Amino acid sequence: MSAIHGIPQSIRRIPFLRTRPANETIVGYAFSAPAFLLMLIFLFLPTIAVVVMAFTDWQFGAASFHFVGFSNFLALLGDRSFLKALSNTALYVCLTVPATVGLGLLLALLIEADKSLRAFYQAAHFLPFMATLTAMAVVWEALLHPTVGLVNQVFNDLGLPVANWLRNEQTVLPTLALIGVWQNIGFAMILFAAGLKAIPVDLYDAADIDGVDTTLDRLRTVVLPMLGPTMMFVVILVALRAFEIFDIVKILTNGGPNGASDVLMSTLYRQSFEYMRAGYGAAITVIFLVIATTLTLMQARIFDGRVHY
Amino acid sequence: MTSLAIEQPVRVISTIVPANVSASRVVVDQISKGFGSVQVLRNVSLEIEKGEFLTLLGPSGCGKSTLLRIIAGLEQQDIGHITIGSRRVDDIRPKGRDVAMVFQSYALYPHMTAAANMALPLRMRRLSKAQRLPLIGRLLPETTKIEAEIANEVSQVAAAIGIDHLLDRKPAHLSGGQRQRVAVGRAMVRHPSVFLMDEPLSSLDAKLRVQMRSEIKDLHRRVGATFVYVTHDQAEAMTMSDRVAVMKDGEILQVASPVEIYAAPANIGVAEFVGSPKINLLPGLAVDRRHININAATIAVNVDMPRGCKATIGIRPEAFQIAPRAEAGALTGITRTVEHMGADLYAHLDVDGLTNPIVVRLFPEAVPNLAPGQRLHLTAQPERILVFDESGVRISSAGIASMRSVR
Numbered sequence: 001m002s003a004i005h006g007i008p009q010s011i012r013r014i015p016f017l018r019t020r021p022a023n024e025t026i027v028g029y030a031f032s033a034p035a036f037l038l039m040l041i042f043l044f045l046p047t048i049a050v051v052v053m054a055f056t057d058w059q060f061g062a063a064s065f066h067f068v069g070f071s072n073f074l075a076l077l078g079d080r081s082f083l084k085a086l087s088n089t090a091l092y093v094c095l096t097v098p099a100t101v102g103l104g105l106l107l108a109l110l111i112e113a114d115k116s117l118r119a120f121y122q123a124a125h126f127l128p129f130m131a132t133l134t135a136m137a138v139v140w141e142a143l144l145h146p147t148v149g150l151v152n153q154v155f156n157d158l159g160l161p162v163a164n165w166l167r168n169e170q171t172v173l174p175t176l177a178l179i180g181v182w183q184n185i186g187f188a189m190i191l192f193a194a195g196l197k198a199i200p201v202d203l204y205d206a207a208d209i210d211g212v213d214t215t216l217d218r219l220r221t222v223v224l225p226m227l228g229p230t231m232m233f234v235v236i237l238v239a240l241r242a243f244e245i246f247d248i249v250k251i252l253t254n255g256g257p258n259g260a261s262d263v264l265m266s267t268l269y270r271q272s273f274e275y276m277r278a279g280y281g282a283a284i285t286v287i288f289l290v291i292a293t294t295l296t297l298m299q300a301r302i303f304d305g306r307v308h309y
Numbered sequence: 310m311t312s313l314a315i316e317q318p319v320r321v322i323s324t325i326v327p328a329n330v331s332a333s334r335v336v337v338d339q340i341s342k343g344f345g346s347v348q349v350l351r352n353v354s355l356e357i358e359k360g361e362f363l364t365l366l367g368p369s370g371c372g373k374s375t376l377l378r379i380i381a382g383l384e385q386q387d388i389g390h391i392t393i394g395s396r397r398v399d400d401i402r403p404k405g406r407d408v409a410m411v412f413q414s415y416a417l418y419p420h421m422t423a424a425a426n427m428a429l430p431l432r433m434r435r436l437s438k439a440q441r442l443p444l445i446g447r448l449l450p451e452t453t454k455i456e457a458e459i460a461n462e463v464s465q466v467a468a469a470i471g472i473d474h475l476l477d478r479k480p481a482h483l484s485g486g487q488r489q490r491v492a493v494g495r496a497m498v499r500h501p502s503v504f505l506m507d508e509p510l511s512s513l514d515a516k517l518r519v520q521m522r523s524e525i526k527d528l529h530r531r532v533g534a535t536f537v538y539v540t541h542d543q544a545e546a547m548t549m550s551d552r553v554a555v556m557k558d559g560e561i562l563q564v565a566s567p568v569e570i571y572a573a574p575a576n577i578g579v580a581e582f583v584g585s586p587k588i589n590l591l592p593g594l595a596v597d598r599r600h601i602n603i604n605a606a607t608i609a610v611n612v613d614m615p616r617g618c619k620a621t622i623g624i625r626p627e628a629f630q631i632a633p634r635a636e637a638g639a640l641t642g643i644t645r646t647v648e649h650m651g652a653d654l655y656a657h658l659d660v661d662g663l664t665n666p667i668v669v670r671l672f673p674e675a676v677p678n679l680a681p682g683q684r685l686h687l688t689a690q691p692e693r694i695l696v697f698d699e700s701g702v703r704i705s706s707a708g709i710a711s712m713r714s715v716r
Contacts, residue, residue, distance in 0.1 A: 205383050206416035210495070211404040211433030221429070225420035 047289070053282035060276040072283035082284065084259050085267040088173060092263060093242040095177035096184070100238050101231070103181065104188025109223070111189070112196050122193065126186035133183060137251040140179055141166075166253055169260035176261055179248055184241060188234050195230030199223065236299050240292060264288055332360035332535045333394035333407065333502035335380060340389035342375055349375045350386075351559045362529050362536040363564075366546040367556035368582065373539045374507055376556075380537060381505050382406050393503060404433075406503075409496035413508040415488045417480040423491045424463055424476040430499050431459045466497050470528070486517045493528065504529075506538045510545060522548055543583050547571070555579045577701040580623050586655060588623045588695075589667045595620055601696070605662035606640050611691040612704045620704075623695035626655065626670040632686040642667065644683045649673065658685060 054072055058065035076082050111121045128136065143150050146164040155162045165175045203222050207213075212221045224231075246265035249255060255262035255270070264284065272281030335357040342350040349372045357363045365373040378384040380391055382403035391398050398406045409430070417426050432441060435455050440446045447453065467473040472490045480488055489509065496504060509525070510518045526549050529536050540546055546553045547567040554564045555578070563575040574580035580588050593603035595614040600607050601622055614620060632639045642658030645666055654673050657666045669687060671679070679685075696704045 200414060200416065202412045202414045202416035203418065205378075205381075206410070206412060206418075206495075208383060209381060209403045209408065209410045210430040212429070213402055213404050217433070221418065225418070228420070 050282045050285050050289075053279055054286045056279045056282075058279045060272065060278040065279070068279070072280050073287075075280070076283055076287070081259055081262065082267055085255075085262040085264055086287075088260070088262055089243060089245070089264045091173060092177055092180070092245060093239055095174060096180040096242045097235065097239050099177075099181045100184045100188050100242075101234055104185050104234065105192050105227075105231075107185065107189040108192035108196055109219075112193060122186075122190065125189050128183045128185070129187045133247050134251060136183075137248055140248075141252060144175065166261075167257050169257055172253055172257065172261045176245075176248060176252070180242060180245060183248075184238055187241075188238060191230060191234050191237075192227065195227045196223070198230075199226045232299060236296055239295060239299070243288070243292060243295070331502050332533055334359045334392075335503055335535060335537065336390075336392040337376070337380065338390040338392065340376065340379060340386045340391070342372075342379060342384065342386050349559050350379075353389075353559070353561055355554060355561060355564065357535055357537060360533055360535055362526070362538065362549060362551045364538045364540060364546040364550040364553045365556055366540060366543060366553050366582070369541055371556040372559040373541075373556050377410075377505050377507055377537060377539045380503075381408055381410050383410075407501050408503040408505055409499055409501040410505040410507065411489075411492050411496050411509045413511055415480070415492040415512075417488055417491055417495070419480050422477050422479055423472065423483065423494075424460070424467070426480070426491055427463045427466065427476075427495045427498050428459050430495060431462065432456075434499070435459065463494075463498060466494050470494055470497070470524075485513050486521065489513065489521060493525070497528075497532065500532075501534060503535045503537065504532070506536065508540055509538075511540070511542065518545075525549065543585065547583075555582060557582070573705075574623075574695065574703060576703055577621065577623070577697050580695060580697075580703070584625055586626055586668045586670075588625050590621055590623050590697075591663060591667075592619070592621045594618070599691075603663070605660045606638055608689075608694065609638050609691045610694050610696050612696045614696070614704065619699045621697045621701075623697065624667075624689050624693070626668045628689045628693040629669045629671075629687045630689065631671070631675060632688045635686050636688070639686045639688045640667070641684065641686050644679060644681050644685060646681060647679050654679070656685070658687075 055067055055069060056065040057068045057072075107125055111118055111125075142148075144152075144165045146152060146162075146167070151165070152162040163171050165171045199222065203226065204218070207218055207222050212218055244265060245263055246269065249261055249263055249266050250269070253261040255266045265288075268281050268284045268288070271277045271284060335355075337353060337355040337357075340350055340353045341348070353372075353376060355363075355376075365376060367373045375384060379386045380393075382398065382401065386399070393406055393408065403410075417423075418429070421429070435458075436446070436452065437449075440449050440452045440455070464473060464476065467476055470490050470493060472487065472494060475483060475487055475491070480491070483491065489512075492509070506525070510521050513521060522545060525538075529549075538545075538549065547570075550567055552564055553567055553570050555562045555570060557578050563570060563579045565573075565575075570579060570583055574583065577590065581590070591603040591605075591608075593601040593608070595616055595618040596602045596607060597616055598613050599609060599611070601610055601614070601620055602608075603622060608622060610622065635641050640658075640660050640663075642660035645657045645659050648655040648657075653670050654676075656669045656671060656676075656679060658669060659666050667687075669685075676685075698704055
């Protein structure tokens with residue numbers, strides 16, 4: 001029935017398509033076939049391949065492999081470096097997401113409040129997101145250099161404690177989180193700016209008449225509720241990006257010192273491409289996929305109650 | 310979801326709205342306003358009486374909404390003053406002006422229920438900042454009591470306008486007419502002395518618009534507050550208002566009762582904007598004191614004009630009568646199209662010597678079987694002909710009673 005419904009009246013009138021409902025079903029499938037095929041090749045098959053691989057002992061480049069059941073996953077549970085990477089990633093996400101979302105929103109509100117130079121400010125804050133982090137890493141490396149780095153020099157002059165930020169187990173993860181916030185803040189800001197534009201001006205006027213006339217009240221009564229859908233979108237995107245963190249870690253710390261900045265993706269990379277344990281790497285990928293999917297579903301569920309569409 | 314499409318039957322407002330309402334006089338004193346290089350309002354003055362229903366009528370872009378927003382305090386005028394009641398409110402924020410506003414888009418908060426929408430103006434006024442905090446506010450003394458009072462008042466107003474069964478719905482689950490009522494309810498809860506309405510009916514369908522027209526009029530009668538109503542729809546203006554202010558290009562052309570606006574427009578602008586189909590405007594030249602030559606004929610009028618003066622005469626479609634033959638002062642034309650409206654019909658005629666066709670309203674029984682191509686002779690009584698001088702100002706005549714002065 002649904003296949004018939006999907007076909008416009010005009011097509012149903014074409015004689016050779018009209019003969020039997022079965023034909024219409026075929027036509028329906030034929031129309032969706034290209035999209036389905038592409039999704040199969042580029043989305044479903046690779047995912048299935050990775051999941052299958054996770055249950056094997058395949059070595060990258062090896063000619064044969066054996067199915068080993070859940071032993072990859074069991075091994076992961078006992079792998080202290082993996083567990084360390086997992087908790088590091090979780091901590092990194094917890095540090096970056098609230099800061100990125102909060103500051104991104106604040107920036108968007110400030111830029112929107114005074115329209116002059118808006119385009120300039122937006123572009124300026126968006127720049128870190130556009131720039132290759134690989135190149136920007138050089139700048140951060142220089143800034144954070146323990147002796148000649150600008151950060152330590154300024155801290156020193158101000159009488160603040162200095163540290164070898166990227167080589168200290170205590171400071172390395174917060175420092176990386178700071179760089180992550182710096183990079184994604186413009187991204188969050190642009191999305192919030194778009195969300196702010198979509199709020200009807202009449203609502204601000206109505207609020208003004210109703211007596212909502214302080215910034216905080218306006219934020220609570222109009223802006224934040226109206227930004228609900230945008231907020232959900234930004235939080236999910238920023239969280240997923242944080243979970244995927246790899247490049248800056250690989251370049252600046254390579255997981256060090258002593259695994260203090262090891263994250264999910266760097267472990268995955270090391271296992272798969274340095275130790276050639278493709279099956280083990282695939283198991284980590286599966287765990288990452290499960291986390292990412294759960295996160296997305298969970299956030300959608302939590303926000304659904306409070307978000308109006 | 311099915312309820313979305315179903316409109317509530319007309320409910321006459323039965324409960325008397327609590328009577329602590331006072332109406333205020335609103336004085337607009339020489340207001341000017343420009344946005345960039347565009348001058349939206351030019352030296353506009355207007356006095357709106359206590360409890361009056363005044364409509365600002367004009368085409369889009371005439372500045373009527375801007376004027377309303379300036380009265381509300383949502384827009385700041387460049388020059389001039391606004392007085393509401395006995396207070397000059399130029400420096401007072403909208404909250405403090407004792408006005409409520411209904412917007413064309415309703416401007417309801419989509420994340421709040423109808424009840425919460427209506428309660429908001431009261432909560433913002435009666436609860437302190439701390440009391441309005443979620444959770445913590447509940448713990449403070451008095452909060453519960455005040456909230457209960459507010460809820461009580463909201464349900465009273467809701468009952469008065471027939472939306473008490475919709476209070477826990479969100480705007481997305483209300484139909485256009487129901488949203489409209491919630492918006493009106495939100496304006497009513499505070500018992501403001503001035504209601505400002507910015508095209509509140511133009512997002513509704515035609516049938517509902519007519520119904521809401523009488524409901525708003527009824528509301529005005531019961532609430533007794535001053536209403537300032539903005540619309541571009543002359544039917545709304547004519548049916549609801551005590552007085553109409555016709556605006557064009559940032560100026561008020563005339564302020565008068567609907568009857569006067571129609572029968573005795575101050576100038577060509579008003580005559581043209583009010584009345585549908587449009588008034589027939591025929592440029593001509595005075596040939597003697599009581600006759601104007603409009604090329605096609607010499608028309609007798611009821612005003613004194615010096616010979617040789619340029620003038621434009623205006624004849625409304627219903628002011629024409631059919632003459633049996635081409636007598637003096639009659640216009641003779643060939644019917645171009647005939648529009649049957651049921652009770653009456655509109656005929657468009659090409660008249661020799663006139664550039665534009667004229668529109669005539671006739672009774673079908675007077676001209677049975679009228680068809681395109683048919684020839685008609687038309688006359689109009691001198692007292693029903695409006696005469697405008699060269700600058701477009703209407704020349705008052707003996708036939709029409711004393712004119713109120715207008716700016």
